[in-house]
Amino acid sequence: MNITVEKFSANHLEHIAAIHSVVNDGWSAQGLADDIKNDSTHSFVAVADGRAVAFCSYLVTFDAELIFVCTHPDMRGHGIAAKLLTETMNSLPEGITTVVLEVRSKNEPALALYNKLGFEKLGLRKNFYSNPQDDAVVMEKTI
Ligand SMILES: CC(C)(COP(=O)(O)OP(=O)(O)OC[C@H]1O[C@@H](n2cnc3c(N)ncnc32)[C@H](O)[C@@H]1OP(=O)(O)O)[C@@H](O)C(=O)NCCC(=O)NCCS
Numbered sequence: 001m002n003i004t005v006e007k008f009s010a011n012h013l014e015h016i017a018a019i020h021s022v023v024n025d026g027w028s029a030q031g032l033a034d035d036i037k038n039d040s041t042h043s044f045v046a047v048a049d050g051r052a053v054a055f056c057s058y059l060v061t062f063d064a065e066l067i068f069v070c071t072h073p074d075m076r077g078h079g080i081a082a083k084l085l086t087e088t089m090n091s092l093p094e095g096i097t098t099v100v101l102e103v104r105s106k107n108e109p110a111l112a113l114y115n116k117l118g119f120e121k122l123g124l125r126k127n128f129y130s131n132p133q134d135d136a137v138v139m140e141k142t143i
Contacts, residue, residue, distance in 0.1 A: 003047065043056065
């Protein structure tokens with residue numbers, strides 16, 4: 001499968017909305033659209049055969065905070081999120097050398113993904129998430 005990674009733009013909104021229609025996980029296509037106008041938020045998509053099938057966003061402050069990553073359920077298990085995050089982290093703004101994130105302690109696919117990409121566990125935030133209640137694992141990677 002030929003996957004390319006592109007900066008998120010309005011052209012991808014329809015495909016991202018299609019992902020949102022099957023995955024409703026605390027993000028929205030409109031929220032991503034708003035992020036295009038926010039200089040601190042950087043969003044990227046993975047495109048397969050002209051279709052955006054995964055996306056990720058990070059917020060830049062003094063480091064980069066990964067806000068979310070999501071692959072269309074039909075496209076999971078093909079290395080798409082790994083490629084998307086790897087390329088995204090290879091093009092961080094100048095001077096940004098650390099990526100941090102929080103992930104549900106029960107989200108095994110995401111934990112495995114972040115471990116594979118070299119993130120290290122910094123600590124745990126007890127009961128950080130609700131609906132359902134879960135701890136947050138805080139992870140960090142130095143680029
Ligand atoms: C987590 C998620 C982004 C992974 O996307 P993906 O494109 O399927 O991931 P990849 O195919 O690139 O997998 C890369 C690595 O992640 C891990 N992984 C991915 N899916 C996994 C699963 N179901 N079980 C265990 N490990 C998994 C593996 O280590 C895998 O490497 P491997 O194939 O060499 O074993 C996807 O499952 C998803 O969108 N989940 C819902 C949203 C979410 O939970 N996002 C993270 C929190 S914001």
